[in-house]
Amino acid sequence: MPIKLMAASRRRPGLTRAEYFRYLEHYHGTVARLERFKIDRYIQNHVIDGAFGVLSDTSHKNKAVDREGVVELYFSEFRDMLDTLEPQGVEQSRANQDGKFFADEPTNIIVMAEEVELPVSNPRPKFNPGLGESGCGAVKVLHYIMRKPEVFPNDYHKLWRQAHDEAMAKSPYAQEMFRKIVLSKRARVNDNDAAARAHFRMVDPPVYDLVVSITLDSMEQVGAFRQYLEAMQESPLDFADWSESFFLYVRPVRIIDDAPPKD
């Protein structure tokens, strides 16, 4: 089963958002294509908008209060990830040295995760050139949900799922517009993330056990996520620290993907 490395970064001092996106996609993305190592698939997610914490907070309690990009690197297995982060016979890969030119590296957040797709009640029609290819909508919501520290990790995922099912039942617009839902469940190998932290140069990063990706047709439909989010946060199940959680509306950009387009 593929394992994925998600790295969320904010732009380095002195760059505009447009400059960050241009560098990330056209320079850093090209470096990754030229120096692929064992990457199976590489998706960049450029942040359009997002929110951190909850409306009832008077100031931010979140370690991450802005993010401009989330990259998703897929590998066939964990050893391939290690081989890419610390390639044999190479002192430092070009991608490793490149991060400082666009990212505020000490604030990077990584999650090593395995994906689980959930069913949706209204998946996108098979093929529609106006909406892009099936299963890859124009907009994705990346919902980083912080586990309450007192909750056992194995209970956390069960409680999230129960709260999610209940929130979906209360959110008709979300039922209609969520085209795809993918859980990125933090893998326990993430505990041994020294190579990744060295690669991304993080300092004391927050730990997220779950990132939920929700695909929408376009930014016009993000209200569906808002409806769902309110229902989630009203759940009596006490498993998440919403003040330390955040969500991002992102535009997926395909950098490396050998899979043919889907009809």
Place this chain on the structure above:
Amino acid sequence: MTQDKNLPEWKAQKTYTQNRADSELKATLPPLTPEEEARPFAKYYYEPLKQPDPAHYAAMEVPIDPAGAFGPEELDRMLDLKRLETQEVEVGWCNLPNGAGFIANTIVYPDVTAEMIDWWFVWHTLEDLRYRIWYPPQHAGIMLSPIDRARILDPDIPMREKNWGVTHYVTENCDCGMENVDISFRSPKDMGFDMDRFDKVAATFAGGGGWAVTVCKCDTLITAPAIMCHMFYKVPGGLRHRTRFWMGYRFTEDGKPELCLPPGVAVPADAVQGLARHNVKEFTRFGDFLPRIYKELGPSLYC
């Protein structure tokens, strides 16, 4: 379901953070509290422990030839009785060529039944002392999550199935210092067994995947995965227990065993030998006291 939260089986519940903090005290193997002394099974904490057969323990002195070992991808070799009895290495440890740690062990338990095994692997999860009496010199404590505790105590779930999907958060010393080990138990099917063959061979089973990290974890310490398989087979007068461990392997989200050692890295031999020796000691004790404690307290989960 009994929901009297004042019963010791429910009162033992702690939060995740509290349990992790408590594990540092548990790791010191403190004397029993007055409440623990009053429990009907406290006497087992103090009784002399049966010592391993010296020849059996000595078999863990040096590593075996890795040619006699196998990986978790060949789990169904545990179902080939003829091969197990004539060809497989039954007691020993080594590093596999890919760096993983391999352990094999076997013990025969007179007067032990599959029902006793199933009961024990459920019963002992409910309080620290239940785990400590198993092997007092090295077993320090155990915790379940609230959802898992409710499953364990759900009378509608058969004893044999209660642990499926449940994680035991244990604190123990496998001859390399006190560790917090999170063991997630799986059904035989989720373990990857060929179930047509499994049902014909196995009396019962307990196994899954674990992650171990030293109790006083600092940021640079490795959290080490392992796959654990305890198989029990009927033999005249009791059960034969066969254990296999594969250190350095984890289960992926879709249930496949995966080696997760960095290229060129091997599980330290001390850690493999330590777990092998611990296994001999704790299961020598297990076979000795299980028939007695089951007769006294089984098959109930409450006492």
